[in-house]
Amino acid sequence: GKGIAVFTSGGDSQGMNAAVRAVVRMGIYIGCKVYFIREGYQGMVDGGDNIIEANWSSVSCIIHRGGTVIGSARCTDFRERAGRLKAAHNLVSRGITNLVVIGGDGSLTGANLFRQEWSSLLDELLKDQKISADERAKYKSLHIAGMVGSIDNDFCGTDMTIGTDSALHRIIEAIDAIVSTAYSHQRTFIMEVMGRHCGYLALMAALASEADFVFIPEDPCVNNWQEKICHKLIQERSAGQRLNIIIVSEGAIDREGNPITAEKVKQVVVDKLHQDTRITVLGHVQRGGNPSAFDRVLGCRMGAEAVLALMEANDNTEPCVVSLDGNQAVRVPLMECVQRTKAVAQAMADKNWELAVKLRGRS
Ligand code: F6P
Numbered sequence: 001g002k003g004i005a006v007f008t009s010g011g012d013s014q015g016m017n018a019a020v021r022a023v024v025r026m027g028i029y030i031g032c033k034v035y036f037i038r039e040g041y042q043g044m045v046d047g048g049d050n051i052i053e054a055n056w057s058s059v060s061c062i063i064h065r066g067g068t069v070i071g072s073a074r075c076t077d078f079r080e081r082a083g084r085l086k087a088a089h090n091l092v093s094r095g096i097t098n099l100v101v102i103g104g105d106g107s108l109t110g111a112n113l114f115r116q117e118w119s120s121l122l123d124e125l126l127k128d129q130k131i132s133a134d135e136r137a138k139y140k141s142l143h144i145a146g147m148v149g150s151i152d153n154d155f156c157g158t159d160m161t162i163g164t165d166s167a168l169h170r171i172i173e174a175i176d177a178i179v180s181t182a183y184s185h186q187r188t189f190i191m192e193v194m195g196r197h198c199g200y201l202a203l204m205a206a207l208a209s210e211a212d213f214v215f216i217p218e219d220p221c222v223n224n225w226q227e228k229i230c231h232k233l234i235q236e237r238s239a240g241q242r243l244n245i246i247i248v249s250e251g252a253i254d255r256e257g258n259p260i261t262a263e264k265v266k267q268v269v270v271d272k273l274h275q276d277t278r279i280t281v282l283g284h285v286q287r288g289g290n291p292s293a294f295d296r297v298l299g300c301r302m303g304a305e306a307v308l309a310l311m312e313a314n315d316n317t318e319p320c321v322v323s324l325d326g327n328q329a330v331r332v333p334l335m336e337c338v339q340r341t342k343a344v345a346q347a348m349a350d351k352n353w354e355l356a357v358k359l360r361g362r363s
Helices: 016-029 040-046 081-092 105-127 133-138 164-185 200-209 225-238 262-273 283-287 293-312 334-349 353-360
Strands: 003-008 033-037 051-053 096-103 143-150 188-193 213-215 244-249 277-281 320-325 328-333
Touching (some): 016 143, 081 105, 105 133, 164 188, 188 200, 200 213, 262 277, 293 320, 320 334, 328 334, 334 353
Parallel strands (some): 096 143, 188 244
Antiparallel strands (some): 033 051, 320 328
16 A cells, blocks of 8 residues: 655644544545554654654544643755655655654645655765665655644635634633632733734634724734723623633734733733733743644545545645535635745735735635
């Protein structure tokens, strides 16, 4: 059978294990040899025990676990050709020519580069007598299928990245817990949530928790946000509300591009309204813990589809990302998605928020 390897790269997210499990089981089911690569690209470069064959039971009891059981790492070696040459050798010597990468846009871009270079890497390995002419011919193309694992939901081309739903659940649990104590003391809480430059988690958390105000990077507040927020908080309190919840996305900015921090917001609330105010920064709690049912099923569906995509690939097939489109698992061109995701980052840097939001939407 064909050789497939699966690895997780970049920041972890809940649901990655479900995706790994689905790749292993679907691969074995259709007669492939499936390998784990531990510690992301670093494991691919280092080889040895980092690349091991998986069996049916090696992925038992992982679907309910958060994080990634096969590890993830940032890797500088893979950025150098020498590192990629070692990685190619490690794969060819095990008969692996199919890769499933679960990670963010950086990890997917790396995989695409690797594929483009594959032929010249094999030529060099042949020249150095690391592989035989037979192996050179047999393993001439590398096939790639990606899945996006990230709590941020910041990738263009999929409705939901693997992990976002679980992180949102974690945030909501935390806000619910805060609400009960805020109620007792008539306090205002400012909660900082993750998401890097994407406000999805903050916005959805605000809607689901009945928050009073939310700051997100894609909609920088007009410059009088201080007055607006005070007006809103006074309005809610005079309507009988005992507490206020304000959500600040970690990437929130004002029109000038200056960060809007929880501390800045607190200062305004305390100085102008004299409300008893506390800050809670949720941090990595959001990325930890068990995956939600949605993320488990999403990981399963994506993983199975990724294997099918690899099996159907021929020498001319471009790498794909398996994504969710209106509840369907679909294959979309990897580089198109990566480029659109980069264009969003550029539009945000140019303060063209309308364009950023437009690009994030469906094409
Ligand atoms: O991309 C996921 C994420 O959790 C972001 O929301 C956050 O900005 C970042 O990673 C934190 O990175 P690190 O785990 O390296 O501190």
